[in-house]
Amino acid sequence: MEIEIEVVSNETIKPSSPTPESLRKYQLSFLDQIAPPIFMPLVYFYPADAKFSSPEKSNHLKKSLSQVLSRFYPLAGQLIDDLYVDCNDEGAPYVEAVANCSLSQVVTNPIPKNMDKFLPYKVDEVQNLGMAVQVTYFQCGGTAVGVLISHKIADALSLFLVANTWAAVARNGNYDDVPSPKFEGAKIFPPRDAAGFKPSTGIVKEQLVTKIFTFPASKISALQERYSGGTAELPQRRPSRVEALSAFIWTRFISATQMKADPNKIYTVHHAVNLRTRLDPPLSEYHFGNISRLAIAMPSVGVDGGSELLQKVREAIRAVDGEYVAQLRQGDKHLNFLKERMAQANKGELVTFNFTSLCRFPLYEADFGWGKPVWVGSAGLVYKNLVTFIDTAAGNGIEAWINLKKEDMEKFEADLELQEFL
Incomplete structure (x- = not known):
């Protein structure tokens, strides 16, 4: 209907x-x-x-x-x-x-x-x-x-x-x-002269498809177990739910779309990071505005089953530290980096995959006087290769809202290994 x-x-x-x-x-x-x-x-x-x-x-x-x-x-x-x-x-x-x-x-x-x-x-x-x-x-x-x-x-x-x-x-x-x-x-974060940088870089009008993939708690736990061992060179502590799902979705995307490493392209995986807790002294959740940035990992394409990505994402998130925040407050260096990335994106040299997690956020707290919501949804967004993680209403599983180009989504959702974990 x-x-x-x-x-x-x-x-x-x-x-x-x-x-x-x-x-x-x-x-x-x-x-x-x-x-x-x-x-x-x-x-x-x-x-x-x-x-x-x-x-x-x-x-x-x-x-x-x-x-x-x-x-x-x-x-x-x-x-x-x-x-x-x-x-x-x-x-x-x-x-x-x-x-x-x-x-x-x-x-x-x-x-x-x-x-x-x-x-x-x-x-x-x-x-x-x-x-x-x-x-x-x-x-x-x-x-x-x-x-x-x-x-x-x-x-x-x-x-x-x-x-x-x-x-x-x-x-x-x-x-x-x-x-x-x-x-x-x-x-x-004092304002800067941002002339020459287009904040709309990355927004696409081409045909994108958004689908919700719901991972139950038992399957997430199995993925956490899968990525716990790592390798002799890269031993791993047990990954968080979001880390394990990120590694799994990235590897299934690479496999399903048969992406091969191209020496002329830069492959990046982004994770949104809240900066409030990383400032000194830390800020409260009541500090309003954009107080978050992206941790950028640069994994190899098609090299392993996700352990390398996990390690690189952790390193990238660890690098969002006091020194990083100090540079961000100064602004110019970060702006030049963004302009460089914008130029690479415009020339088609940049392949990005973005993760943002709303898990553990107070999503189901909004009670206007007639009880808490039975479900909270988002919408289709205007970025390709974007994954948003949202807790299920029961709080134990995770919904992955995945935005891909139409032809990539058709290959991705047909992936047999992906289907085993849904």
Whole structure:
């Protein structure tokens, strides 16, 4: 059955109190400047709740969002180039819609391309907005809350901070006991003249396919065991769940697409790393903005069954240390490196595979007053060779949201060894 959504209202939610003139100009940090111009998407799905009618839920969500926007004031402003946010209290677009189906028809064997229907914009239609929301009501009385936040202003941890703060304010009816965000990004990572670097490098319009591959806990454990031994030259401690899955998916991708090492190409595997805990002194989770970067490993192609990649990823993540952060704060060296990589990408010399993990993040904490979500989804993104790891609702397995070119996906999902672990 084709899922259809009908928009029933369109409005803009403004902050509940005006932003002081002294805070009108929110300076982007260096890490915000180089972040891609896309939305980060999350869709929370909630079962019916007899205590709340749809109009009551609607008023509840709008009132609490207005309060939250007064604290997260950059999200209600307009992005000006890659420089700053004009915190003009314009507000966040808020769409309400009805679906022609029940909640269970969406969350049972979910299809990523359907997630776009529960979001007010496509992920690459970021314009100059900070945030946008769509609330969709199902025939069964269930609700979907779709949240988009600009990656130019925030990273994944900040997205969860906004969503969970909004839920807490809605649930409690006020801002008491909810910590305020800290806006210190530009002080920690001062902005630079980033002329010549295009943050949109890597965004592709070609036909991409996103599919969800769910790995149960028992199979993940078997993969952790597989990669525990390593080799005599590269002994391994037992890998984490994400390390083991990354090594497995990379090796299956290389095998399925029959990729052969080309001396004229550079092969890189990226892992997103939260920098808050790596600064001295460390920052709290309430520090808002882009405070994460990529650890870059350069594995050999087709050499082994994943142990070498594991070792190189660990080394790359270890290298995101105090010295790395100090260079990042200085900015120029990192900017030159990015420009060099951009040139290689534009010439087709760079083959990248990206992993980002939302495992152990507070994904299922967003209770707006009618219980925790039964499922949380993302959406199809605009980067090829991108894997996002998300805990399953039960918390023991992992969903891998994998973005590949159409022809690569056909080969990858037909891989027999991959199928054994699903």
